[in-house]
Amino acid sequence: MSENPARAGRWAVAACFFVNGFMVGSWAPQIPLLVGRFGFSETVLGLLILLFGVGAVVSMPVCGWLIGRHGSRAVLRVSGLLCAAALLLVAAASAVPTLIAALVFFGVFLGAMDVAMNSNAVVVERRLQRAIMSSSHGFWSLGGFVGAGVGGVLAERWGHLGHAGAVTLVALALVLAAMPKLIVERKPAVAGGGFAGFPRSPLVYLTGIVALFSMVPEGAVLDWAALYLRQEMGAGLAEASLAFTAFSGAMALMRFLGDRVRNRLGAVATMRLSGAVAAAGMLGAGMAPSPLLATLAFALAGLGIANMVPIAFSAAGNQPGISSAAGMSVATTVGYSGLLAAPSLVGFVAERTGFAPIFIAFSALLAVVFLMAHLVRPADGIASQPAAGT
Missing domain, CATH: 1.20.1250.20 (MFS general substrate transporter like domains)
Structure with missing residues (x-):
């Protein structure tokens, strides 16, 4: 066979x-x-x-x-x-x-x-x-x-x-x-190119912003959640490290389930559901009265954030009129550029406000992703895009 x-x-x-x-x-x-x-x-x-x-x-x-x-x-x-x-x-x-x-x-x-x-x-x-x-x-x-x-x-x-x-x-x-x-695609038609080969379509850049708004809260949790529990909630070292473990574990689990959810609900509905769950989790983490509740809230945020970046990337790679490579390079560049700048910015602000207001602010950022979910509709157009060659 x-x-x-x-x-x-x-x-x-x-x-x-x-x-x-x-x-x-x-x-x-x-x-x-x-x-x-x-x-x-x-x-x-x-x-x-x-x-x-x-x-x-x-x-x-x-x-x-x-x-x-x-x-x-x-x-x-x-x-x-x-x-x-x-x-x-x-x-x-x-x-x-x-x-x-x-x-x-x-x-x-x-x-x-x-x-x-x-x-x-x-x-x-x-x-x-x-x-x-x-x-x-x-x-x-x-x-x-x-x-x-x-x-x-x-x-x-x-x-x-x-x-x-x-x-x-x-x-x-x-x-x-x-x-x-590895599958090879047919020779891509270079369409919609602008200066230095960058796409002209504003939609792909907006999709990159969706990826950015999804990645920055993820980076903030990975970099700062343990310090938040330890410094502001008095958690022990082992207890504080559970915030990262719970978040990343929930995120990994949901990523393996995410394709099934997206195939059933569609990209836009999955992004909206993910954004709502992530925003609720991040808000709960910022308002939690104890390390245990904050850890559970970070796990909830991980469940929501898990599928946001993959859907945004899939939408960028399926933008009509441009190659998947052009769309993907825009989304990854915009997303990871923000991820580079975010840790130092969070640290600077946290010295003046503490971490709780920052996580609450990231909840609002994730709510913006919820409102921008319609931008990932191209991810639902997989079947209408040209298939790969053999």
């Missing part, structure tokens, strides 16, 4: 999502090791991490341009291989200039892989004529969980180089296994 190329392509792109999340999760245990190796202050370390993020964001529009000319499969193959090897370069760096170059390299190909795998997931959706974006992001969350969870143990036992070497071997093996199964 011959293998269904679309189903094989679906699992191949899922493996790429897992690898991308796995690399992000594996990077986390290396961060404190950099402090020990180079003696960096928190400020210097923050600037280096910012360089890593800037490399990712800068590569995203360039990657969209490359996908428009060579297809998502070709770009995903190259960026996946280079991303898989990048953490080893960071671990092997023995001087600050080399480390800076390695971090930028890592960021560039992590970002390029992000755009390429999301674009390829849109191609798979068109072939299968059903949603797979949320569960694909679920594999990303799973990869991050595995990378961070196993990485700490390996780094402690084997050191920074042993850990990075093991991560590289696993990531390369998965990428090489996925490469032959």
Whole structure:
């Protein structure tokens, strides 16, 4: 019995999502090791991490341009291989200039892989004529969980180089296994291009803002929820860490269920439901009288936020009149640019107001996403878009 190329392509792109999340999760245990190796202050370390993020964001529009000319499969193959090897370069760096170059390299190909795998997931959706974006992001969350969870143990036992070497071997093996199964789209027609190849249609930029408004609260919870419970509610260290665990666990679970919900309700209704649940959860977290209630509220917010970014990305990749690569590069660039700036902005404001008003404000931001849900209607047009070639 011959293998269904679309189903094989679906699992191949899922493996790429897992690898991308796995690399992000594996990077986390290396961060404190950099402090020990180079003696960096928190400020210097923050600037280096910012360089890593800037490399990712800068590569995203360039990657969209490359996908428009060579297809998502070709770009995903190259960026996946280079991303898989990048953490080893960071671990092997023995001087600050080399480390800076390695971090930028890592960021560039992590970002390029992000755009390429999301674009390829849109191609798979068109072939299968059903949603797979949320569960694909679920594999990303799973990869991050595995990378961070196993990485700490390996780094402690084997050191920074042993850990990075093991991560590289696993990531390369998965990428090489996925490469032959990835679906290739037909040569995309470059339409709706504006200056430097950016789309002219304002709708794709508004969809990018939906992604941005969905990603910023997510980043705020991941970066600041534990500190909020510890400093403002008096929670112990273990109790405070449960906020992140509850949020990310609920988000990963709902991402694996999200495609089923979206296929049943449609993208717009799912986005509205998600926005309402997320806003309620974030409001509850900001007004909670105890760490336990705040943790439960963050879990509720995770259930809501889980499918918002995947739906926004699917809508961006299915914009009429432009290639999926152009739409995806806009959405990822706008979304991740805000995600870079948000942590420092939240920290600046929190010093003056505390965290509770910030989480309440993010509830209002998520309510705006609820009102903008009609903008993700193109995600419901999977079946009307051209299918991928073989």
